[in-house]
Amino acid sequence: MKRPKSPGNDLEQGERINRLELALMSGQINRRTFLKVMAGLGLSMTAAGLLANRAEAINANQKRLAENLSGHYDYIVCGAGSSGAVVARRLAENPDVRVLLLEAGGNDDLPNITEPAQWPTNLGTERDWGFMSEPNAALDGRVLPLSMGRVIGGGSSINVMAYVRGHRNDYDGWAQAAGDDAWSYAHILEIYKRIEDWQGPDDPDYRGKGGLFHVQSAPDPNPIAPAMVKAADGIGIPAYDDHNGAMMEGDGGCAIANVAIKDGRRHSVAACYLHPWLDQPNLTLLTGAHVQRVVLEGRRAVGIEFIWQDQRRRIRAGNEVILSMGAINTPKVLMLSGIGDQSELSRHGIRTVQHLPGVGRNFQDHILVGGCIWEYPEGRAQPPRNNLAECTFFWKSDASLPTPDLQPFQIEVPFTNDVTARYFDMPESGWTIAPGLVRPESRGRIQLRSANPDEAPVIHSDFLSDPQDMRALVRAVELCREIGNAPEMREFVKREIMPGRLRGRALEDFIRDASGTYWHQTCTAKMGRDEQSVVDGQLRVRGIDGLRVADGSIMPTVTTGNTMMPCVIIGERMAEILQQA
Ligand SMILES: Cc1cc2nc3c(=O)[nH]c(=O)nc-3n(C[C@H](O)[C@H](O)[C@H](O)COP(=O)(O)OP(=O)(O)OC[C@H]3O[C@@H](n4cnc5c(N)ncnc54)[C@H](O)[C@@H]3O)c2cc1C
Numbered sequence: 001m002k003r004p005k006s007p008g009n010d011l012e013q014g015e016r017i018n019r020l021e022l023a024l025m026s027g028q029i030n031r032r033t034f035l036k037v038m039a040g041l042g043l044s045m046t047a048a049g050l051l052a053n054r055a056e057a058i059n060a061n062q063k064r065l066a067e068n069l070s071g072h073y074d075y076i077v078c079g080a081g082s083s084g085a086v087v088a089r090r091l092a093e094n095p096d097v098r099v100l101l102l103e104a105g106g107n108d109d110l111p112n113i114t115e116p117a118q119w120p121t122n123l124g125t126e127r128d129w130g131f132m133s134e135p136n137a138a139l140d141g142r143v144l145p146l147s148m149g150r151v152i153g154g155g156s157s158i159n160v161m162a163y164v165r166g167h168r169n170d171y172d173g174w175a176q177a178a179g180d181d182a183w184s185y186a187h188i189l190e191i192y193k194r195i196e197d198w199q200g201p202d203d204p205d206y207r208g209k210g211g212l213f214h215v216q217s218a219p220d221p222n223p224i225a226p227a228m229v230k231a232a233d234g235i236g237i238p239a240y241d242d243h244n245g246a247m248m249e250g251d252g253g254c255a256i257a258n259v260a261i262k263d264g265r266r267h268s269v270a271a272c273y274l275h276p277w278l279d280q281p282n283l284t285l286l287t288g289a290h291v292q293r294v295v296l297e298g299r300r301a302v303g304i305e306f307i308w309q310d311q312r313r314r315i316r317a318g319n320e321v322i323l324s325m326g327a328i329n330t331p332k333v334l335m336l337s338g339i340g341d342q343s344e345l346s347r348h349g350i351r352t353v354q355h356l357p358g359v360g361r362n363f364q365d366h367i368l369v370g371g372c373i374w375e376y377p378e379g380r381a382q383p384p385r386n387n388l389a390e391c392t393f394f395w396k397s398d399a400s401l402p403t404p405d406l407q408p409f410q411i412e413v414p415f416t417n418d419v420t421a422r423y424f425d426m427p428e429s430g431w432t433i434a435p436g437l438v439r440p441e442s443r444g445r446i447q448l449r450s451a452n453p454d455e456a457p458v459i460h461s462d463f464l465s466d467p468q469d470m471r472a473l474v475r476a477v478e479l480c481r482e483i484g485n486a487p488e489m490r491e492f493v494k495r496e497i498m499p500g501r502l503r504g505r506a507l508e509d510f511i512r513d514a515s516g517t518y519w520h521q522t523c524t525a526k527m528g529r530d531e532q533s534v535v536d537g538q539l540r541v542r543g544i545d546g547l548r549v550a551d552g553s554i555m556p557t558v559t560t561g562n563t564m565m566p567c568v569i570i571g572e573r574m575a576e577i578l579q580q581a
Pocket residue numbers: 078079080081082083084102103104105147148149150151152153154155156158159160161162163164289290291292324325326327329330333518519520521550551552553562563564565567
């Protein structure tokens with residue numbers, strides 16, 4: 001439905017209308033109040049009435065579907081995150097199939113989620129699984145928080161909204177691992193063009209218009225963002241107008257980031273794919289539904305066991321079960337279901353149904369370093385805009401690499417952690433270029449803590465366990481400092497706060513102290529053909545019928561860049577595969 005144009009500020013108006021719709025849907029206000037406030041905002045009674053009807057229809061539909069829960073659906077999708085929301089929506093587009101979508105978290109109708117600048121306020125709340133790593137040996141035994149979204153939309157509802165596709169070589173590498181050209185860059189680029197509604201200049205070779213996903217270059221960016229693009233260009237990292245076009249096929253470049261923000265509001269995967277479909281009779285979304293294990297009969301998945309409203313339930317799937325619970329909980333649920341490394345399962349008294357030694361292995365994440373930080377000169381502080389992160393660059397730590405392995409991000413506030421904040425004199429107002437490593441060599445592992453589904457798994461993050469990753473991050477810090485101290489940034493700099501001119505061992509110590517997650521946990525149920533692979537190119541769990549995985553865990557190697565959109569692509573591929581099955 002087209003929203004009526006208003007005279008005042010369109011962004012604010014759109015945001016207010018959206019909030020009111022969500023408030024009506026969740027029962028916080030009634031229809032009368034909704035219509036009254038809408039009239040105050042200048043909407044005609046007809047337009048406001050139509051909006052109210054839709055919000056109420058969704059609410060009533062999902063309430064009715066939940067009250068009449070069936071014991072049998074065609075497909076059960078576990079996890080309503082960046083991949084699962086896509087799979088469920090695409091399956092439900094066929095009116096002849098009935099889809100049950102199970103999500104452990106709750107609703108996403110909160111300003112902490114919808115207002116882009118509020119993204120940090122979700123960390124550590126009930127909307128975050130709050131995973132913690134084991135002590136990470138190469139980081140002086142530090143325990144790392146590894147947040148993941150626990151809410152409708154999963155990570156896409158609490159993340160930083162950077163819309164990043166990944167590099168050509170990522171997908172060609174996946175196609176090779178799977179032995180299936182449908183994963184190649186050429187095919188994936190066509191999917192991207194089909195699903196997006198690009199708001200920038202026409203670029204039919206790279207960008208699509210009219211698709212589901214509204215995407216734009218960060219609108220009206222903070223002046224420090226374009227200044228950084230110029231500064232990077234000045235040291236030989238070429239400037240691009242669009243970081244998701246030709247730039248993601250070559251040696252790197254710097255650009256204003258694409259963001260998943262629409263009308264000033266987070267455009268999560270749930271907002272884009274799921275909510276518009278929740279008024280349909282064949283898509284049931286249960287929130288607060290905690291998946292415990294896959295129900296197997298012999299080697300066939302026939303349903304899901306989960307806890308909902310304090311009761312243990314078993315629901316059958318006639319066609320397929322799809323696991324989309326993210327790269328930490330998907331391998332956990334596989335292992336709890338008897339699918340994993342036999343010795344690992346027997347340690348916890350779990351009977352092995354299928355020995356798959358790769359379940360939980362090959363854990364990958366990008367590393368984001370807290371700092372480098374500069375202080376603004378007095379009176380020159382620029383308030384953060386959009387998602388606080390509007391400029392990024394890709395570059396190689398070593399020119400002989402085939403693909404850029406570094407992706408630092410500018411963050412429009414001082415971004416650090418407890419350890420480094422103790423050593424440096426933090427400014428009242430400042431900004432950051434955070435060095436990022438996006439093709440790590442280090443690999444970690446997820447293991448069960450016990451056979452109890454309520455216990456969080458053991459996460460060996462093993463960041464920097466491969467010495468090559470430290471070498472790459474040293475180069476990343478050097479590049480970020482060169483850019484931040486370049487003449488193009490001078491008007492925004494009173495002084496450099498951290499790390500300053502450190503060298504050798506001192507610089508490595510800084511990196512060890514400042515390294516943390518980029519929140520791109522992936523690769524723990526990898527797609528491929530070797531004996532460590534968990535799924536094949538059709539995303540089928542090896543050795544089990546009727547069970548597939550579609551989320552970040554199937555990546556053989558993590559993509560070069562932020563991982564939300566590659567997870568959307570995995571969801572879209574799952575839908576293509578099931579439509580052809
Ligand atoms: C703080 C943060 C910032 C980030 N910033 C960016 C960014 O700016 N750009 C970007 O591209 N990426 C970003 N990411 C990463 C991106 O959001 C994730 O890679 C992506 O969402 C992963 O998708 P997924 O489908 O694999 O899992 P998720 O999106 O995590 O979805 C998994 C879903 O399954 C549910 N679930 C898990 N276990 C169970 C269970 N047992 N029962 C029922 N449901 C369950 C979860 O609650 C969740 O909703 C960020 C992530 C975080 C956490």
